[in-house]
Amino acid sequence: MTIxxxxxxIAVAETGKMSLAAKKLYLAQPTISQAIHELEAHYHTQLFDRLSKRLYITETGRELLDLARNAVRAFEDLELHMENCTQTEHFRIGATVTVGSCLLPSLLEDFRQRKPQVDTFSFIGNTAMIEDKLLKSELDAGIVEGVIKSPDLISIPMVEDYLVLACSKDHPFASLTSFCPSDLEGLDFVMREKGSGTRALFEEYLHASHIHIRCRIEAPFPEAMKHAILYNHCMAVISVRLIEEELQKGTIHMLPHPEHAWNRTFNLVYHKDKLLTDSMFHLKNLLLQYRRPEIG
Incomplete structure (x- = not known):
């Protein structure tokens, strides 16, 4: 039994004749007759009384008629809904907190201007969260600075970035132009949360240098980190892109790593089995416009 x-x-019931139903549906009369016989065989019941070459719907037929109308109406609604869905492309972009704070707003606006017909959704979290959502197909693409662990995800370096040692203008380090790893021993820091690519890179550096610091504040958001730098005498290792305004104002002092050990990239990430749509290629091309930080 089909729709x-x-x-x-329904057409036979409403017209009372198979010939009229055939005309209404632009079908041959034997096709109409066969379909009714198949329905009656399927439900093991008689849907019409055939008297003097006329059809009279049975009580069972009347019950089926109401249900059939509802079923056909629901099916047509489903068809219309899915047609509208397929006409609108949906593109879900995930970004880490760093990317979401310094790149994503302008990136989304550029994307909207080039692809206004695409319905976009954005999620901001740390690298581990973005990776998890990509693996669960809850996102189509991600832009992350951390290391992707899953072999099922493709990660393409797209945008250059680097971390700097940041402190307030009143901090003792504000008079320095360079530093060595041992200078950081025992100092107070504000750190990103675990799962953050920024934190992972800095912790790897500390471990390799055998340096121990004091994590006084753990903050998942750049603004909270900058407040800890400005008002709580904490230092931070943070993307230079996130403190451009404070650097211009002179409220935060930065020290790049002398050996460029904190250089990194923002990577475009997607599942290896993901269908690469036109939106994915547009996103990739847009990212090339943000290749280098304005402060370098």
Whole structure:
């Protein structure tokens, strides 16, 4: 039994004749007759009384008629809904907190201007969260600075970035132009949360240099980190892109790593089995416009 059977049944019930139903549906009369016989065989019941070459719907037929109309109406609503869905492309972009704070707003606006017909959704979290959502197909693409662990995800370096040692203008380090790893021993820091690519890179550096610091504040957001730098005498290792305004104002002092050990990239990430749509290629091309930080 199919929707086609139900549509034929409704037409026969409403016209009272198979010939009229055939004309209404632009079908041959034997096709109409066969469909009714198949319905009656399927439900093991008689849907019409055939008297003097006329059809009279049975009580069971009347019950089926109401249900059939509801089923056909629901099916047509489903078809219309899915047609509208397929006409609108949806593109879900995930970004880490750093990317979401310094790149994503302008990136989304550029994307909207080039692809206004695409319905976009954005999620901001740390690298581990973005990776998890990509693996669960809750996102189509991600832009992250951390290391992707899953072999099922493709990670393409797209945008250059680097971390700097940041402190307030009143901090003792504000008079320095360079530093060595041992200078950081025992100092107070504000750190990103675990799962952050920024934190992972800095912790790897500390471990390799055998340096121990004091994590006084753990903050998942750049603004909270900058407040800890400015008002709580903490230092931070943070993306230079996130403190451009404070650097211009002179409220935060930065020290790049002398050996460029904190250089990194923002990577475009997607599942290896993901269908690469036109939106994915547009996103990739847009990212090339943000290749280098303005402060370098």
């Amino acid at each position: 086609r059977h139900l549509k034929i049944f």
